[in-house]
Every structure is written in structure tokens, then in C-alpha cells.
Amino acid sequence: MRHEIRFSGFGGQGIILSAVIIGRAAVMYDSKYAVQTQVYGPEARGGASMSAVIIDDEPILFPKVTMPDIYVIMSQEGFEKYGASAPEGAVMILDSTLVHSRPACTFIEVPATQEAREKLGRDIVANIVMLGALVAATHVVSETAIEKAILDSVPKGTEKLNLSAMSRGFELIKERGTSS
Amino acid sequence: MQGNIACAEGALAAGCRFFGGYPITPSTEIAEHMAVKLPKLSGTFIQMEDEIASMASIIGASWTGKRAMTATSGPGFSLMMENIGFAVMTETPCVVVNIQRGGPSTGQPTMAAAGDMMQCRFGSHGDYSVIALCPSSVQEMYELTVKAFNLADRFRVPVFLMADEIIGHMRERIIVPDTVEHHERKSLQPGVLPFHPDDDQVPGFPEFGKGFGVHVTGLTHDERGYPCATNPKLHEQLVMRLYNKVEQARKEIADYEVTNPDAELVFVTYGSPARSVEQVLHDTPGKKIGHLRLKMVWPFPEHAIREFHDAARFIIPELNLGQIAREFDRHTSVPVVSVPKLGGELHLPSELKKLIGVNE
Numbered sequence: 001m002r003h004e005i006r007f008s009g010f011g012g013q014g015i016i017l018s019a020v021i022i023g024r025a026a027v028m029y030d031s032k033y034a035v036q037t038q039v040y041g042p043e044a045r046g047g048a049s050m051s052a053v054i055i056d057d058e059p060i061l062f063p064k065v066t067m068p069d070i071y072v073i074m075s076q077e078g079f080e081k082y083g084a085s086a087p088e089g090a091v092m093i094l095d096s097t098l099v100h101s102r103p104a105c106t107f108i109e110v111p112a113t114q115e116a117r118e119k120l121g122r123d124i125v126a127n128i129v130m131l132g133a134l135v136a137a138t139h140v141v142s143e144t145a146i147e148k149a150i151l152d153s154v155p156k157g158t159e160k161l162n163l164s165a166m167s168r169g170f171e172l173i174k175e176r177g178t179s180s
Numbered sequence: 181m182q183g184n185i186a187c188a189e190g191a192l193a194a195g196c197r198f199f200g201g202y203p204i205t206p207s208t209e210i211a212e213h214m215a216v217k218l219p220k221l222s223g224t225f226i227q228m229e230d231e232i233a234s235m236a237s238i239i240g241a242s243w244t245g246k247r248a249m250t251a252t253s254g255p256g257f258s259l260m261m262e263n264i265g266f267a268v269m270t271e272t273p274c275v276v277v278n279i280q281r282g283g284p285s286t287g288q289p290t291m292a293a294a295g296d297m298m299q300c301r302f303g304s305h306g307d308y309s310v311i312a313l314c315p316s317s318v319q320e321m322y323e324l325t326v327k328a329f330n331l332a333d334r335f336r337v338p339v340f341l342m343a344d345e346i347i348g349h350m351r352e353r354i355i356v357p358d359t360v361e362h363h364e365r366k367s368l369q370p371g372v373l374p375f376h377p378d379d380d381q382v383p384g385f386p387e388f389g390k391g392f393g394v395h396v397t398g399l400t401h402d403e404r405g406y407p408c409a410t411n412p413k414l415h416e417q418l419v420m421r422l423y424n425k426v427e428q429a430r431k432e433i434a435d436y437e438v439t440n441p442d443a444e445l446v447f448v449t450y451g452s453p454a455r456s457v458e459q460v461l462h463d464t465p466g467k468k469i470g471h472l473r474l475k476m477v478w479p480f481p482e483h484a485i486r487e488f489h490d491a492a493r494f495i496i497p498e499l500n501l502g503q504i505a506r507e508f509d510r511h512t513s514v515p516v517v518s519v520p521k522l523g524g525e526l527h528l529p530s531e532l533k534k535l536i537g538v539n540e
Contacts, residue, residue, distance in 0.1 A: 020351060027353045036351040040290055062459035062529050063350055063452075 002056040004065040008082040009074030011049045014127035019051035021149045026055045029145035035063040048077045125165035132169020183321040183348045184209035190325030193360045197223035198248040200237030205289040206345040207279035210251035231256035235263035238274045245387035251277035265304030266398045273332035277341040279348040291524020292345035294499040300340045309426035312340040312478040314450035318352045326360045333365035346452040373403040381425035430479035443470030444492040450474040453497040459529040482511040497527045
């Protein structure tokens, strides 16, 4: 089963790291194939950022995402640039704290930035809340795999905070189901 | 693992213990990784003031017997040209990685291209021959970097790893081998003149600090290494040897993959467009399509063309205006179709399918 996931937000949110973590989870802990690529320009923090991951049971030949079936969108500009054109069959997980528009496809609202700020005390882990929600909603990788990949990827001393963020993401999906 | 990191890891596994460079997008991760890893292996990382000096530093390091490399992209590669010629003339083994981006000039720092394929072959002045390898996966970033060091030591030439931004920056699964092949640089035997070639046209290497007294010059030199720049016959002999030591081995060292050799329609690729073509072949199992994938572009493996005995058309997608398509065309009477693509994005499988009359 091939999944093409597109992540977008603004530079500094950890959009590229999110893609790296999910790819790592697939390859290292679920024994699948994954390719991660990104679009980035000279701009750093603040500009629209996009990264993409393909996860497949078979080796991946063409490495670029052309028809995403899953979107993870964390900013309004990111939505306009990379999410607005999502095809009807896709699923979009969006950070409802920062994204005001809604797509034509199935979408799941996750107030990740608000949750990160109010429940966890740090905006910076909003992307990990989104990763938790992504995995709980779509099962592109297993929950154990994403946990291990997060632990591999975050700075020492922040493991507990990041795992709480991941669990909060799981909970937000399980509390509400995949409606809307 | 990221392609650039795989390149650095391959270099370390191959025994590279000197990196001299100047960071430039999209190759920077190679320098960063070497800066972290080399000191722990008693190696040397040095950030030089520019790419001219970077190239000079690896030439110096190589003469002490170290395996040495640098990594850059288009603008830095242009600056390196002068000392690449010096490495050729002085027969200094070294590895130069070029993670190609859009040019000319500073162009597109964060987008892929393959516009330097002719520059790596002919960019420095004078006649010579070099070796250029083109990876199309993260796995090959590792494997071909190892290979580059072995070839550099064997032929005493600069060897180029000509990758691009897509392969350098993408992350994918890689299997790191426990051990890698290692061919020692051949040493100069006592009593033999330092530039006296053996039967393979390559002289033994007089490593600095091992008791040899050698003059190393970019001027035309005799077998002692002394300048002798007005003797026409000597100059011709030297340049022909520098050229032939690589060119006479082109068949033996050629590295390419052949798929469906009896196909009439044949794609030819190197670097990342190989991935687009592999997708096309995968998606059209009913159609017999050939694929010649070059992992080594220079010296050009012209005999590989003959493997496709029924070929009626060669299609060559490249991230430039057809640099290798033109070279290819020189070696065959079969029609060659160049499919250039500029701008930094890879050929889509759908574009290539349309070209060969497959509708999705």
C-alpha cells in the first residue's frame, strides 16, 4: 500500500522534521520503504515550508510526491500554497488553531498549537501533536514505530515533553473519531 | 539516511581522513558531517577561504598519502577548475563531490540540475581524461563514493561524484555494508624515477615523508618531475599518457545497468532521472522498454550502446539541455531523442509516458 503524505506549515514549526520522523518510523521500525523530500528556498523561519514522504511496502522508484492522499497542514499560508488543491479522495489533518480555511476533501481538525501551548506549555511541540494525530487517524505507521522514531529524533532532555505531545495527538483523534 | 550523509559515511568507510572545503548549498551537509566525524577518527577537517584553496588543500593532503576529498556545487566547482587541472597534471588522487544545482552562476541554490556534466570532463584547460560517477539513490551515494576513492588511487586522477540536489537531499532506506572494498594506492619502488609509468601507464606514488625527494609541478615535466616545457615530443608523450591511462581502461571500469536489451525503445539515464524511467518501466509491464542506466558517465562507455542490438530509438532525459545526449549521439547511428528539463524538477513519469505514446 502506497501513501503519499504532504506536510506544510511555516518555517520553524518542524515541518521537515515531521516528515523525517514519519519516514524513519516506517523504515526503521515498521520495515517498510520510505522516501522523504522537501521544497525549501532561501527563506528560513516564517515562510511557507513543505516536505513530503512516500511510504510503501515495495521499493520506491519515482521519489517525488505527485498525488498526495494525506495532508498535514499547519498554517494558513501552507494551506493556500500546498493544501487548497487537495483532491476529493484525500484526507487532511489541519491545525485548527492556525488554519482558517477548510478543504473540499475529508478533513480532521486538530487544535495542535493551542493544545501544545495550553496543555504542554510549549508551542514548539505542536508538530508532534500533529504527528500523533496523523498516526492515530491514518495508521500509516504503527504507534510503537512513531514513538521510537520521535525518541530517536528529538533533543536530549525533551523526550518526556515530546512523548506527551504525541499521546495528546493520539487522544485528540480517539476522543472525536474521524468525523466531519 | 540523507544522500549527502550517505556520501560522507561512504567516504569515511573508504578511509578518507582529510576534508577541505567551503560549504555551499546543496552540498553543505557533507562538510557538516565530516566536520563532526573526522576529528574523532584522527582525521582533519578544514574549512578553507574558498573553493580554489579547498582544492589545493586536498591535493596537498593527498601527497602525504591521505585519502582526501572536497564537496561543492556549481559556483564552487567553477572555482576549483584551475586546481583540478593541477591535480590532473601532477597525477594526484582525490575525490571531488559536486551536488549539482541550477546554473549558470549562483542560479538556483536549492534546486536540482545536471548542468555540470561537460564541465567535469572538459572544464579545466588542456587535454586530459577523468572519471565521473553518477548516483541515482542514497545507497549509491554511499557505494559510488567508496568506488571513487578506489578509482582515484588506482589511476591517480581526480574522480568526480556528480550527484544532484534531489539525490543529495532526499532521505531513503540504505543498507550500510560491514566492510567496503579498499584498493591501496601503488607505491613508488626505490630506484624508479617518480613519474616513470608502469605498464598500466600509472607511476607508483612517492608519498611525502617516506624518504622520496620529488618535485611536483604543473609544468610539463620529465620522469624525474623536473620542468621541461619546450620539448614538443615530451609534452605530447606526457599528455597522451595522462589521457590514455584512463581511456584505455574505459571498457574495463565501465559501470552501467542494462534492462531489456532486446527492446526497440530505449531510455538512457544517469543520476536522478533514472528514477523516473524506472517508474515508467514498472507502470508499463506490457510494453517492452529498454533502460541503460549509466553509473559512470566519464569515461563514456560507448560499447554499452551495442548491448541494445535492436534499438530503434534512444530517449535521453537529462536535467540539462542535452549534454550527454549529444555525446551519446556521436557514438550511434540510431536516432537519439534528447528530453531536456530545466528548472530543478525531475521528469514526471507521466511526461515520459506521453512521450512514448502511453496514456494514463
